[in-house]
Amino acid sequence: MKRIGFIPLRKNSKGIPHKNKKKLLGRPLFTWVLTEAIFSNLDTIYVFTDDDEIISYLELNFKWSDKVKAIKRSDENASDTASTEAAMLEFASKIDWDFDYFCLLQATSPLTKREHINEALHCVTQQDYDSALSVVKTHRFIWDSNGKSLNYDIYKRPRRQDFEGLNIENGAVYTTTKEAFKNSSNRISGNIATIEMPEETLTEIDSLSDWKIIEQLIINTSKTSKNTGRLNYLVLDVDGVFTDGRVTFGVEGELSKTFDMRDGMGLEILRQHNVQVIVMTSENSKVVQKRMEKLKIKDVYLGVKDKYSLIEQLQAESKIHVNATAYVGDDVNDLSNMLRVAWSFCPKNATKEIKYHADVVLNHDSANGAIREVSEFIINYNQRFE
Template structure:
C-alpha cells in the first residue's frame, strides 16, 4: 500500500490559518489533496491535524481517499518536528513494514498527481531506500570568505552548460514504514532524487511566498488546465430550488405561483448571445414553468422527468446536438439532480442545496441561494473561466 500523510497545524505565526486560507480560489490544502485523489499510485491519504476548522474545511471536499487523523496536541506545537507526528501516527496505526509512506507538505501546492506517480515508480525502479523532491538550481554560490562554492569564476560557464546544484524543494518525501520507525527520520539509507520543475521551488512560509506561488500556479498549472477544458456548449438547469426559491405560493383562488429572478433571465440572454444552447429539465409539470421557459427562450424544455431520468434526457440532447457531456454545464439542488451533476463537465449548486449535493466531488458551491441569482452567478463564473 502507498500511504500519503499531510501534517496540518492550526497555528501559523506568519500567515494565520494558512493551510485553509484561499489559494487560487480554493483552500491551500485542497491542491495537494486533489493531486493525491487523482494519483493512480496513492491508495489513501491521512491528514494529521489538531484543528477543528481544518477538519471542517477538508470534509467539504468529499475526497474519497482522505481520512482525518487527530494528532496529539503536544506534537502540534511550533517547535514540534514533523518526524514526531509521523512516528506518533505509525505507532498508533500499524502499517505493513514495506508500505511506502509519502510525507506531503501543503506549503507546496503546485505538486501534481503525475509527480507522485512518477516519483513512486522511480523509487521502486531504483531500488533505493528513500526519495526526496528537488529542483535543479543553476545559480552561482559563494562562501562567506569570498571563495566560490560551486564554480570557477575565472571560467564562468554558460547556464546551459552548468550542471548546478539540486535544491530540496520540500514538496514530498518517500520512505518505507520500517525505515521511518527504525531511523526516526523521513529519509534514510540510499537516497534518490526526484527532479521537479523550476517553479516548484517555492515553499509558502511568508506572505510574499504566497503571492509568488499563486502567480506560478496560475501561469504554469491553471492556465494549461483551462486550455485543455472543453468549452460549454449546452447549459441545463433545474427549476425548483434553482431557478426558484423552492417556496410554494398560492393566490386566493388556490392557484400555484412560483417566484423567479430577473437576473437569472439576463444570464440566459448572455448564453444565447454566446451561441450556447440552453435547456430546463424538471420533475414537475406546470404551465408556469412552460411560460417561464418561453420567456427565457430556452432551446429545450423537459417537464415531468421521473427520478433518475435527467441524465438520460441530457444524453439525448447531447446526441441530437452532437455534443459530449464534458461540454455540458448543469445546475441543480436536490437528490434527483445528483446523477446528472456527477456526469457533466461543469456542475454547480445554490448555497441552500441539499447537503448530499454540496458534498459532490468537484461541484461548484455557489454563494447565492436558489431563486436569488444563483443561476446567473454560475453563468458568470463560466464566462470568467473562458468556458463560454
Template sequence: MKTIAFIPVRGGSKSIPLKNIKLLCGKPLVCWNIEALERCSLVDKIIVATDSEQIEEVVLSKHYHKVTIYHRLAENACDTASTESVMLEYIDRECLSNDTIFMLVQATSPLTETCHFSEALDLYAKGIYDSMLTCVRNYRFFWNDDGTSKNYDYMYRPRRQNFSGELMENGAFYINTVGNILRNGNRLGGKIGIYEMPEYTATEIDELDDWIILENLMRKYVLLRQENLKNKIKLFLSDVDGTLTDGGMYYSENSEELKKFNTRDGMGFQLLREEGIKTGIITSENTKIVENRAKKLKVDYLVQGKYNGGKLEAVKDICDDLGLTWEQVAYIGDDVNCYELLKSVGVAACPADAIIGVKNIPGINVMSKKGGEGCVREFIEMIISQK
C-alpha cells in the first residue's frame, strides 16, 4: 500500500502573488512542507500539482528525491475551483488504486514538520479511522450573535488551565484513502479522526499579515530549535558501509577491496571541526581503507570491529573521555548493527535507503539522500545550519 502526499499549489494567488514560492525565512514557502515530507519514511511519493511554470522551475531546481510535478488543468486552478476538484482530477488521471493512502498537504501551513506527518500516519495505520484531519486546541471563549455564550458559562468563567478548549481545524493536512475520496467526493469521509497539532501551528498563510506572523513563529519554534540542536551536539559519529559509502563491495583485479566515498560528506566533517564539534567513525568492519579515510577526514575517533553492544561500549568510553552525555551525541547509521546506538544517542539519523527497522526507530531523522550519496553531509548541515 503506497502513501502519496499531494500538495496543490497554483500560481494565481491574488492576496500574495506567487506566494507558494515566495521566500519564508529564506526558503520558498512550498519547500518547507516538501522537505518535511522528504524526511518522512512513511511517505512514498510527493505530488506537487501546479499550473505555474515558475513554481515548477523552483521545485525542480531543488532536485528532491520523492517529488513529481503534476500539471493540473486550468479549470481546476482558477479562483473558484475547489481543492477536491484537483484531487479528483489527479486520482482519475493516474488511475490510483482504492487502497492508496492519499494525504492532502497544504503549503500554507509551513510549520508542519516531519514528526507531525509520521505520527499522524502511524495513527492512521492502526485502522481506527477512515480519514483524518489536523486540528489545534483553541482556548478562546466564543459567543453567538444573540449575545449568548457558545462554549462556556460566563457566570462561571473557567481559568485557562481548567478549560479544555475547542478543537479547531488548522488546515495543515488530511489523510484518507483513494476509495473513500471517490465515494464521498471529499477529502474526508466515514469515521473521522483528529491528529492534534501544537497550538502555534494554528495560523495559515492567506494575507500579508499572516506571513509576518508565520515568519516569527518559524523562527521561534523551528529555527530556534535547530539552533539549539547545533549548540547541544558536541560529538558527531558516523557508520561507514551503507552510510559513508553506498554499501557496494568493489574489488580490483588483485582481489583488493575498494570503497567509494562521497567528497561532500568529507567536507561535512571539516564543517563540524570549524564548529568545534568532535567527530568520529564507528564501524563493524576493520579495514585499512577506513583507517586511511579517517586520517584523510582528520576525525578525532576511529573505532573499528565493533557491533551493536560493542559500539555502545565504545561510544560510552568516548563520552567519558570527553565528559559528555548521550544527549550530546549525534550518530548516523543504516543497518541492524547500528540499531542500539541509534536508539541511545541524543540525535539519530539514517540514509534514505536504510533498512525499515532503522527507519522506524522513534524520533530518527530519515535523510532524503541515500548512503554514499551525501546523506552524512545532509545530516551535518541539519545540525549546524541556522536556515
C-alpha cells in the first residue's frame, strides 16, 4: 500500500508574485504544508514544480527526510490556464502510476495539519470510500444572484444553534484511490467522503489580504496554545544572537565574527543546571563551528534554512519538546519557532518585528551579554519546578 502526497507549485502567480516562495512568518509558503505532510502517514511527498529555485531549496534543506522528492513540471502544465488535474495526470505518468493512494495538498492552505491528511487517508484506505475532500462547516445563510435563499426558509429563520449549516470545500486536502483517479481523471470521484477542518481554514491565500489573515491566524493560534513548564532546552540562533550580526570578509570569504565571553560562561552554567543547549544557524560557517567546539556545545546545526522543520524532526525523535523549550532569535527567519516554543527571547537590538512578538525583549544587545541574561533568566525560572 503506497500512499503519496502531491504538492503542485507554479513559478509564476498573478495575485502574489512568487507566492509559493514568499516568506510566511519567516518560512517559504509551501514549506508549511510540506512539513505537515512529512509527519503524516504519507509514504512519499512529491513537489511538482517548474521552479528550479524551489527544487534546489528542497535538495538543500529537506535532505534530512527521505520522504521528500521533487519532480520537474512542464511549462505547459504550469501555465495560468492549465488545470490541477492536468498536472496530476502528467505527474502520474512520469512516475508510471506507482502509487495506491493519491493525496493532493495545496500550498495556499498553510493551516492544513497532519491530522487532516491522516483523516482523509483513513477514509480511502480503511473505509469504503473512493475519495475524500476537506470541508468547512458554515452557518452562513446562502443566497443566489436572483434573491433566492438556498439553505433556509426565510419565514422560519433558524437560530444559529439549531441550524445544521452547509459544508464548503476549502481546497486544502483531496485524496483518491489510483483506480478512481484512473477512471475519472479527476481529483475526487466515486463514493466521496468529507473531512471537516476548522472554520478558519476556509481562507486560501490568493491575495495579499488573504496572506495577512492567515499570518495573523497562525500568530494567534501559536501564542494561545503555548504550555509552559520547566525549560529543558535552549535553542539559539548565531548571527545577531551570539554575534552582533556583523562579519569580517576577505578575498577567501568569512574571516571573523565577534562573540562575548560572558555568554559562553552563562551557557556553561546553564548546562550544569541540566538545560540542553542547541545551536541552529542558516550559515555554514567554520568560524561558528570552531566557536561552538570551544564552548563544548555538541548539538550544532549549520546551514539550516528551515529551522521550523528541523525542530519538528528533533521533536519526532524525542530529542526536544517545544513546550519545554526556550528560543533566542533576532530576525524573521526565527519567528515561526519563537511563536510556538514555551518562551521566546530576543536581544535588545533585534529587528522591530521580532521584538514585537518575543515574550521577552532582553536588556542587553547581541554579543554584549544577551545570552548570559537568558541563561540567568532560565536558571531562576526553573527554580519554581525544583
